[in-house]
Amino acid sequence: MNNDIGIYVHIPFCLKKCYYCDFVSYQDKDELIDKYIYALCNEILQNAEILSQYNVTSIYIGGGTPSYIDAKYIKQILDTIYLLINKDELIEVTIELNPNSITEEKLKIYKDSGINRLSIGLQSNHNNVLKKIGRAHTIEDFEKALDLANNLEFENISVDLIYPLPDLNLNDFKNTVDYVVSLKNRNVKHISIYNLEIHENTKLDFLLKEGYLSLVNEDIEYEMYKYLNYTLPKNGYYRYEISNYAIPGFESVHNLKYWNQDRYLGFGVNASSFFGGTRYKNETNIEKYIDDVLSDKSTIIEKEEMDLLDLMKEYIILALRKIEGINVDDFKMKYKKNIYNIFLDEINELIQEGLLEKNKNNIKLTERGLEVANVVWERFI
Numbered sequence: 001m002n003n004d005i006g007i008y009v010h011i012p013f014c015l016k017k018c019y020y021c022d023f024v025s026y027q028d029k030d031e032l033i034d035k036y037i038y039a040l041c042n043e044i045l046q047n048a049e050i051l052s053q054y055n056v057t058s059i060y061i062g063g064g065t066p067s068y069i070d071a072k073y074i075k076q077i078l079d080t081i082y083l084l085i086n087k088d089e090l091i092e093v094t095i096e097l098n099p100n101s102i103t104e105e106k107l108k109i110y111k112d113s114g115i116n117r118l119s120i121g122l123q124s125n126h127n128n129v130l131k132k133i134g135r136a137h138t139i140e141d142f143e144k145a146l147d148l149a150n151n152l153e154f155e156n157i158s159v160d161l162i163y164p165l166p167d168l169n170l171n172d173f174k175n176t177v178d179y180v181v182s183l184k185n186r187n188v189k190h191i192s193i194y195n196l197e198i199h200e201n202t203k204l205d206f207l208l209k210e211g212y213l214s215l216v217n218e219d220i221e222y223e224m225y226k227y228l229n230y231t232l233p234k235n236g237y238y239r240y241e242i243s244n245y246a247i248p249g250f251e252s253v254h255n256l257k258y259w260n261q262d263r264y265l266g267f268g269v270n271a272s273s274f275f276g277g278t279r280y281k282n283e284t285n286i287e288k289y290i291d292d293v294l295s296d297k298s299t300i301i302e303k304e305e306m307d308l309l310d311l312m313k314e315y316i317i318l319a320l321r322k323i324e325g326i327n328v329d330d331f332k333m334k335y336k337k338n339i340y341n342i343f344l345d346e347i348n349e350l351i352q353e354g355l356l357e358k359n360k361n362n363i364k365l366t367e368r369g370l371e372v373a374n375v376v377w378e379r380f381i
């Protein structure tokens with residue numbers, strides 16, 4: 001096993017809560033920002049010994065909206081991490097941005113702090129749709145943000161979309177897809193397009209239940225799926241994970257760690273880690289998180305030590321999210337076992353059902369399997 005590790009940092013502040021969002025993020029706790037960053041840097045320093053033993057190859061600053069807070073805090077976090085690691089090993093340093101909070105000054109500080117990948121939440125290019133889902137930005141904000149990033153020569157930009165957004169018609173969706181692929185010559189090298197998840201107790205859930213908004217019907221959603229998976233590859237963005245497309249060479253180094261079941265440490269409220277075969281989760285209440293760190297208490301509220309069988313099953317589910325699927329040799333190297341000796345029945349059944357296929361050294365989802373991936377995961381739970 002290699003000696004690489006990734007770092008995730010959670011920034012739980014946003015200008016305004018989007019109607020669909022279930023992330024741990026607050027629109028009304030700005031007075032905690034300074035204290036939170038101080039606690040976060042302390043948590044990172046408390047892990048100095050572990051970090052010194054590995055090669056940190058990726059850092060991902062996510063949220064919430066990291067671009068919402070003053071850029072001096074982002075610099076402070078990265079400078080703290082840099083004290084503890086060998087910076088030469090770093091391949092990718094990503095920050096998530098909301099188009100309405102990007103300024104030239106912030107981007108300059110990001111660049112000087114070693115950030116080399118921007119992930120911008122666009123969601124839709126239609127202002128009326130953005131408004132319906134409670135986004136605080138417009139397409140004009142996005143255009144301006146992208147120009148600023150290009151002027152400062154950020155060469156690895158990712159854009160997030162969600163589909164199908166409520167009441168969206170097929171033509172508008174096609175227009176959104178055409179719009180994002182037109183950004184190829186403006187350094188958009190990666191596109192994440194997430195299937196809308198409706199979480200209980202969100203404003204979106206309420207608006208749908210009360211009939212203020214309605215979901216797109218399944219036939220139209222399937223047409224959208226087909227258009228997306230035809231248009232993106234045709235324009236050079238190949239699908240490498242269920243929801244992720246990239247120009248070759250611009251796949252996310254950090255996110256691939258999740259799908260390869262590689263180790264990473266998460267810092268901040270609600271952050272999770274995978275380390276030594278164990279999954280950890282941090283405190284989800286921000287006030288308690290700050291108090292715990294500052295009084296030297298552990299911030300971990302969940303610890304799942306996984307046995308070998310659980311680890312192997314999880315590996316399969318995660319690897320099948322990638323379009324290339326499971327590499328049979330990698331499985332053997334990681335677990336010292338032949339995957340076919342342990343999961344032969346499940347694999348054969350899924351192949352017979354047309355959901356999995358074997359090719360050379362890989363086992364992967366078929367086109368049909370990609371459409372109903374949940375059915376496949378269930379066989380390995």
Ligand SMILES: C[S@@+](CC[C@H](N)C(=O)[O-])C[C@H]1O[C@@H](n2cnc3c(N)ncnc32)[C@H](O)[C@@H]1O
Pocket residue numbers: 020021022023062063064065066096097098099120121122123160161162194195196197198199
């Ligand atoms: C932490 S946010 C990205 C940065 C920033 N907070 C923003 O929204 O612009 C991560 C991404 O998750 C996706 N996302 C959030 N909630 C979702 C939901 N309910 N269903 C599908 N995708 C969702 C959005 O595409 C969003 O850009």
Ligand code: SF4
Pocket residue numbers: 013014015016017018021022023025063064065098121
């Ligand atoms: S800006 Fe991003 S993290 Fe914040 S509420 Fe909206 S989707 Fe969630």
